[in-house]
C-alpha cells in the first residue's frame with residue numbers, strides 16, 4: 001500500500017518535496033495557505049548543484065529549458081569606480097566542470113515547471129489550507145489544515161517558509177532575525193534598455209554597504225536586477241512583495257558609480273523585501289524530529305549572497321527522496337529515515353548559511369577590507385569565484 005506524506009507550503013521547496021515523494025513511491029498531499037500558488041515577479045539563479053537534480057527529474061527539457069537562460073560569464077565589478085575585478089566562465093564551462101548548467105530563471109517559470117511535474121506525478125494539491133498545529137500519535141502525524149478538517153499521514157514535511165508555523169512547534173527557537181539589509185528587486189525588458197545596459201551575463205557590482213546583481217531571465221528577453229542595501233526599513237517585515245520608493249533606494253546607494261546608478265535608474269519599478277535569516281543550523285535536531293522534517297527556508301533561511309536558498313531546498317528534497325525510498329517501517333521507520341535526512345543535510349546547509357553571511361560582509365566591505373577584497377579578486381579571479389564544494393556532485 002502506498003504511504004502518505006503531508007507537505008505544508010507550496011513554494012519552490014514544497015513543490016520539490018512533492019516531486020521527491022512521488023518519485024520515492026509515496027502519496028503526496030500538499031497544503032498551501034494561499035488560494036492560488038504564485039511566485040514573486042523576480043529572478044533566481046540556480047547553480048549546477050540544483051540544476052543537476054532538476055535534470056534528473058526531467059525538468060530541464062521542454063518549457064523550462066527555453067525559459068531558463070544560460071549566462072556565459074559571471075563578472076564582478078567594483079561598484080565605486082566601475083572597474084572589473086574578476087570573472088568566471090559559466091555556460092559550457094560549468095556544464096563541463098560540474099556536469100550541469102548554471103541557469104538564471106524567472107521564479108514563476110521555475111514554479112510552473114515544478115508544479116506541472118508534481119501534478120503529473122500525482123500530487124494532491126489543496127490550496128487555501130493553512131497548517132498551524134502538528135501532532136504525532138502512534139505511527140502517524142496529524143495536522144490542522146484550516147479551514148478544512150484535520151489531516152493525517154505517516155509523515156509531514158514543513159516547507160512553509162521563513163515564518164514557518166510548523167517550525168515554531170518543533171524547534172521552538174522564535175522568529176527569524178532581522179538582518180538590517182533590504183533587497184530591492186526589479187525586471188526590465190532588454191529591448192527597452194539602451195544597448196550599453198543590456199546584458200547576457202551575471203554582473204555583480206560591489207560597493208560599501210550595498211551590492212547590485214543583474215542577470216537575464218525569460219530566455220534572455222528580460223533583465224532581472226537585485227540591489228541589496230544596508231539600513232533603512234521596510235513597511236511590513238513579513239511581506240514578500242512591497243512596492244519600493246525609488247528615492248529611498250537611490251539615497252542608500254552611497255558612493256556607487258554612474259554605471260551602477262544608470263542600471264538602477266533603468267528599472268521601471270522596484271519591489272522591496274526586508275531580509276531575515278537564522279544562525280547556521282546547529283544540529284540535526286533542527287531539521288527533523290520524529291515524523292516531521294523541515295525543508296527549505298523553514299529549515300535554514302539564509303541571506304541571498306550565495307544565491308542558494310532555493311538550491312538548498314531542491315537539495316533537501318532530493319535527500320528526502322532518498323530516505324523516503326528506504327523507509328518501510330520494518331527495517332527503517334519514518335523517524336529513522338528523517339533522522340538520516342537531518343544528519344545528511346545539517347552540516348551542508350549550515351556551511352552554506354555561514355558562507356552566505358560571510359559573502360555579505362565581503363560584498364559590502366569598506367576601507368581596508370574593500371581594498372584587500374579587490375586585490376584578492378584581481379589576483380585570484382576565477383579561483384575565488386568558483387565554488388567546487390558547493391556546485392560539485394555528491395553533496
Ligand SMILES: Cc1cc2nc3c(=O)[nH]c(=O)nc-3n(C[C@H](O)[C@H](O)[C@H](O)COP(=O)(O)OP(=O)(O)OC[C@H]3O[C@@H](n4cnc5c(N)ncnc54)[C@H](O)[C@@H]3O)c2cc1C
Pocket residue numbers: 008009010011012013014031032033034043044045046129130131132159160161162163164165166183185226273275295296297298304307308309310311312313
Ligand atoms: C532577494 C532574494 C534573492 C534570492 N535569490 C536566490 C537565488 O538566486 N537562488 C536561490 O537558490 N535562492 C535565492 N533566494 C532564496 C529563495 O528565494 C528561497 O530560499 C526559496 O524561495 C525558499 O523556498 P521555500 O519553498 O522554502 O519557501 P517559500 O518560497 O517562502 O514558500 C513557503 C510557502 O508556504 C506557504 N505557507 C506559509 N505558511 C503556511 C502554512 N502555515 N500553511 C500552509 N502554507 C503555508 C507560503 O504561502 C508559501 O507558498 C533569494 C531570496 C531573496 C530574498
